[in-house]
Amino acid sequence: xxxxxxxxxxxxxxxxxxxxxxxxxxxxxxxxxxxxxxxxxxxxxxxxxxxxxxxxxxxxxxxxxxxxxxxxxxxxxxxxxxxxxxxxxxxxx
Numbered sequence: 141x142x143x144x145x146x147x148x149x150x151x152x153x154x155x156x157x158x159x160x161x162x163x164x165x166x167x168x169x170x171x172x173x174x175x176x177x178x179x180x181x182x183x184x185x186x187x188x189x190x191x192x193x194x195x196x197x198x199x200x201x202x203x204x205x206x207x208x209x210x211x212x213x214x215x216x217x218x219x220x221x222x223x224x225x226x227x228x229x230x231x232x233x
Contacts, residue, residue: 146202153206160213167217173224181218188214 167176188211195203226232 146200150202150206153202154209157206157209157213160210160217164213164216164220167220167224171224173221173228176217176221178218178221178225181214181221184214185211185218 163176167173188207191207192204192211195201195205195207
């Protein structure tokens with residue numbers, strides 16, 4: 141039972157990572173940060189880094205892989221938001 145829950149948890153985290161993909165695609169296509177909260181996505185990114193550290197220290201492969209996938213997708217949204225905001229405003233964020 142413990143293995144099934146761990147597997148479902150990892151699958152859920154990969155699903156979480158997939159939820160950021162449409163936002164990243166929309167940002168890339170529009171080339172604009174309009175309507176994107178940098179505070180929100182920056183906060184998500186920090187929490188995912190903490191989750192990766194926790195997964196590593198606890199030896200929890202599901203958490204480590206799932207949070208790494210989320211960091212990749214959410215981090216993409218965060219980086220694109222920063223880039224497009226800097227282009228729009230002409231100054232560092």
